[in-house]
Amino acid sequence: MTRTVVLADDHALFRKGVRALIERDFDVVGEASDGDAAIRLAVDTAPDVLLLDVEMPGPPPEQTISTVRRRSPKTAVIILTMHTDAVLQRQLARAGASAFADKSISEDALHRLIATALPHAASPPDEGLQKSPPDRVLTERELEVIRMIAQAYTNREISKRLNITEGTVKRHTTNIYAKLHATSRIDAVRKVVRLRLLET
Incomplete structure (x- = not known):
């Protein structure tokens, strides 16, 4: 449809x-x-x-x-x-x-x-994320990657901007999903927003 x-x-x-x-x-x-x-x-x-x-x-x-x-x-x-x-x-x-x-x-x-895109649905804080302070959830490189994901950059675009291979971007993305218990890019972005990790 x-x-x-x-x-x-x-x-x-x-x-x-x-x-x-x-x-x-x-x-x-x-x-x-x-x-x-x-x-x-x-x-x-x-x-x-x-x-x-x-x-x-x-x-x-x-x-x-x-x-x-x-x-x-x-x-x-x-x-x-x-x-x-x-x-x-x-x-x-x-x-x-x-x-x-x-x-x-x-x-x-x-x-x-x-x-x-799926409709945003309010949800309670994620179990597992509550146990660690926000600044310890993701590494600095993972934060760079998720910030660019939040701006809708593709893996290829991220690799060029950060001067790393596309495979490395995928590895960072996999690690981000695992740490945040996220199921998709949008889900990961929502969770880092809730954790205030996108704040500068």
């Missing part, structure tokens, strides 16, 4: 560009230029994914996200932004954002993100 998507960004040209990139694989069911319109469209169409810019007219992004998640629980909210501020990401994740992507994200990475 084709996934349905709502695009929310106050720049019409950007929306047009994103739509052209994704509509061959996904069904774009609406576009919004402000937070209020994004909420209305999400409620009316109940899309699988809402691609949401954080700098739009209307309510604050946290309010937009929480309202969408409350009124359309099946909708995953993916944040598209030029900002990689870890504190902002943590706030939006707590509001219900499922994933984050820099607006310079590659076409393939964006497609993967939409295809695999």
